[in-house]
Amino acid sequence: MLSVRLLTKITAAGSILLLALSGCDRKQENTDSTLYLIGGDFKGFDPVDSGDTESAEEVCRVYEGLLEYSYLERPYKVTPRLAEALPEISEDGLTYTFRLRKGIRFTDDPCFPGGKGREVTATDFVYSFKRMLDPRRQSDGDWIFIHHVLGARGWAEKGEFDAPLPGFVAVDDYTLQIKLAKPYPQLRWVLTMSYAFVVPREAVELYKKKFREHPVGTGPFRLKSWRQRYRIEYERNPSFSGQRYPDKGMPGDREAGLLDDAGKPLPIVERIVLYDVSEYYTFWQMFLGGQIGASALNKDYFEKAVTPQLGLSDDLKRRGVRLYKTPEPSTWYIGFNMKDTVVGGNNPKLRQAFACAINVPKLCEVIYNNRYTPANSLIPPGIAGHTEKPYAYTYNPERAKRLIAQAGYPGGRDKNGNPLRLTMIMPGAGSTDVRQMGEFFADHLRALGVELVAQQLSFAEYLRREHDGNYQVMYAGWIGDYPDAENFLNLFYSPNKCPGVNATNYQNPEFDKLYERIAIMTDSPERTALYEQMVDMVMADCPWALMTYPLTYGLYQPWFQNYKRHPFSYASSKYHKVLPH
């Protein structure tokens, strides 16, 4: 859920996430069936260690799991991948039975007898899940199972790998059962994540520490060569089993040409070549030069490509370039440490005053060129539980002044008459945008008589301070891991307090009770109503001053096809197509 992925995205907030390149490596042949991409630095091909977006994306090219997201359908929907169908769920919601597809093979690799990839069985899933929970692997993804799967915590504490884990049962070669200690409707979402992908035991045992450089998966591609921090080459995995391009989409997809390849075998491109380039200027030149198929837009280049009316600039229009705009399932906020003696505690007035003092629409304009929109709920749009109800603490300097006086700091002064001084930690040492944002907040609080000191920290330091709850105020963001409000509400559940994901140390027994109820409910109007009630509860206490919802803007070339951004799925490259150009 949190942070590794979150923080990579924070880093990417000003830079880029995904760029697809095509066609211009003149030395290569078959340019039209090769997808050229640009990626960032990533950790390697080990599903258990793929918490950041860059690693998740590479892992998803070579490995697969039981379930995946439907590429075109919205709202986000889970479909079976290595499972034959969605799981059968027992009456009590505690047993999930998966029937595996027959004939799925790992790609050929010297780790198998005779070098020929063998068939995937239920035992492989049990092995892979246990491997992810193994404390020696220190996977940051263990949260997807450890709280819910029967006996998972006990097994992990015991630390004997071959001891049975009662929650994962290989009934026969093609039947896998996951048994839960308590209902966990989010299981279907987390099973799409790269942490839950299947790996062969033979490869792990043969390559040991080098396993991260030797992926042996069932995915659409297989690794041909990897030169770290320079170039990765993938080729089509010959044993990839018969997945076809979807024939169902949303209204508008057909017109956008997204269904032209319906029914075609995947992957569509033969080869992927990925270069590690970290300078945005280089990407931009490559995009203009027609080498890159798609590019997210960073702040510096936004004004060059997009008009003030948020349309595409004439120059790019002439080139046939198209603009895409998708909301990201994330919320940015200013978090208050509820354990802090000044901003924390049961008196929400000071926090509310803080929230009312900040002109968020102006923030969007000045810092984000209106690429972000003001947030009105903890839960971002596109996720059940989000409402259009206006935010309770919109910018209102007069109200902020009244509130801060009621909080016991009239005119922003403390009892000794000194200006109240608050310290805010922000991720991104050395980033111009973050510094300007810090100045922006400080300027607004100064109008309230409060002195805000913005500390720009390195990510590692910021993470540690957040994790330890060692801060007063923080600027932070949460990026949803799956399209369920529960993923946002668990940030306020008191057993998750620091060092857990509840980084504000929010505690409200009533909220906890409701959370325990919704966490095991399946999607229903009743659950949505509870979500809204819980959001209101948190809003009243104001541990977060809501800031923004990001929108991703990007560009793609006319010859780069089948591109539809999916904020939760990292496995899109098998659908992409490159036309000769």
Place this chain on the structure above:
Amino acid sequence: MSAAASKPESLWAIAWHQLRRNRLAMICLGILTAYIIIWFYAEGVFWRGRILDKTPTYKVAHYEIRNLPPSAHHWLGTNYAGKDNLLLVAQGTRIAFEIGLLTSFIVIPLGFVLGALAGYFGRKTDTVITYLFSVIGSVPDILLIIGIAYVIHGVVDRSTAMQALTRYVDSGLLSVCIAMGFTGWVGLCRLIRGEYIKHRDRQYVLAARALGVGHLGIMFRHIAPNVLHIVIINFSLRFPGLILTEVVLSFLGVGIANEPSWGAIINDAKQRLWLGNWWELAGATAAMFFLVLALNLFGDALRDALDPKLRTADTKSA
């Protein structure tokens, strides 16, 4: 000099005459005076805000006039938050001088005392001090400064005493000054050490020793006045280097965070340079250019005047 001269001229008076004759040096001195006036003005604005507890004008954002080009109202245009660039550049002058002075408070005592000890006592003391400055001198300055600045940033963030201090001095400024102070003394230390080696066996020193003056007395009352000009020359030549380093650090985001230093202004300016907004960059760069140039030229002239042995050929022939 005529025999009629009633009073011999002091070293400083000779140096001043020398400088007066150098037109370029006088122009530079004029420029420096202008900068000092701006500096005092900026300090006044800053402290007035502090004492009266008011937000100084340069800090007030006007979002409705962001990124304006130069005009009669805003001679250097406005920045991303609608703050007047000219006022920011003036405040940058304050930061530059503060940096130079605060750092010199660390560099001069440290370099002078260590250099004096090494040069005067020689032997083991010299070996230890030479080893120390050789090690520090061997690490590329900017890397060491960034490293130390980060560490000090961390210390400042954690200690409550330092937090209290940051009410008056920007925490970034403090850490940059300390970092530059601890790396910048090497050059001065070398020079002073050399001078002390030269002086320690001179007759006036031997005489003082014969009269029973203690080591400290000899070092600081007898030799020090004879090498003090080195400190002044070194200070005036090092000053522009310090300003430039701060600009580089702030540009890289390590330096001053909450006050408008030239580096931070240039860092902001780079975001819009490609849109053709040249004025943000021009203001800070020009301010820095003329100050550094004036300081360098004046420093050279001062060295020529104060240290006759180093006088350049044309002044010798004059």
